[in-house]
Amino acid sequence: MFGRSAPVEVDLGAGDGVYAEVRAKRDLDRNFVAVERLLGRATKIAKKAVRNQLTNLKVLRLESAYFIKNLCAESSLDAVTVRYPDPWPKRRHHGNRLLQKEFLEDAARAVTPGGCLKLTTDDLEYFEWAQKEVKKCAPWVADSSWTGADEPTSEFEELFAKEGRPVYRQAWRRG
Numbered sequence: 001m002f003g004r005s006a007p008v009e010v011d012l013g014a015g016d017g018v019y020a021e022v023r024a025k026r027d028l029d030r031n032f033v034a035v036e037r038l039l040g041r042a043t044k045i046a047k048k049a050v051r052n053q054l055t056n057l058k059v060l061r062l063e064s065a066y067f068i069k070n071l072c073a074e075s076s077l078d079a080v081t082v083r084y085p086d087p088w089p090k091r092r093h094h095g096n097r098l099l100q101k102e103f104l105e106d107a108a109r110a111v112t113p114g115g116c117l118k119l120t121t122d123d124l125e126y127f128e129w130a131q132k133e134v135k136k137c138a139p140w141v142a143d144s145s146w147t148g149a150d151e152p153t154s155e156f157e158e159l160f161a162k163e164g165r166p167v168y169r170q171a172w173r174r175g
């Protein structure tokens with residue numbers, strides 16, 4: 001996809017693509033894939049990448065779990081980022097949540113040893129639930145040294161900060 005060999009980071013459910021765009025501008029020696037299922041959003045990210053001549057940012061209009069399971073070779077990714085995933089708060093909808101057994105196993109296969117999975121969410125219940133799910137998946141080990149301090153912030157995160165709303169972050173490394 002990129003015509004060069006460099007560490008690949010994937011942003012799942014990329015939304016308006018601010019995170020992937022800022023990272024691609026900042027980390028020119030890394031390749032980024034933004035995965036977004038909505039066509040309008042995916043198109044917007046692709047336009048930004050072209051406008052800014054970001055040859056290290058590609059966009060796929062796809063479902064995140066499908067992408068990780070079917071399109072990623074073993075140990076091909078350096079990092080997987082999941083920012084503000086849909087929390088699916090009702091119990092009967094928990095099966096739709098991204099961070100659960102099958103996805104976590106697929107992601108552990110796709111990520112290189114030592115590579116990471118990073119979660120950022122404003123939903124405490126989802127955060128605690130995700131931590132329990134990851135704990136059950138042996139290849140992932142919590143990385144308590146990651147604070148997310150170096151992560152780009154989006155407009156709505158700045159709004160959260162102004163309102164004093166907490167954001168929960170956790171990274172895990174593939175052992």
Ligand SMILES: C[S@@+](CC[C@H](N)C(=O)[O-])C[C@H]1O[C@@H](n2cnc3c(N)ncnc32)[C@H](O)[C@@H]1O
Pocket residue numbers: 012013014015016017019035036037038041062063064065082083084085086154
């Ligand atoms: C709450 S937004 C967060 C967007 C972005 N990560 C951010 O931090 O601003 C969730 C995004 O994930 C996308 N999304 C939800 N489920 C998805 C899935 N299964 N596969 C791909 N994208 C998904 C939605 O369309 C939406 O753009």
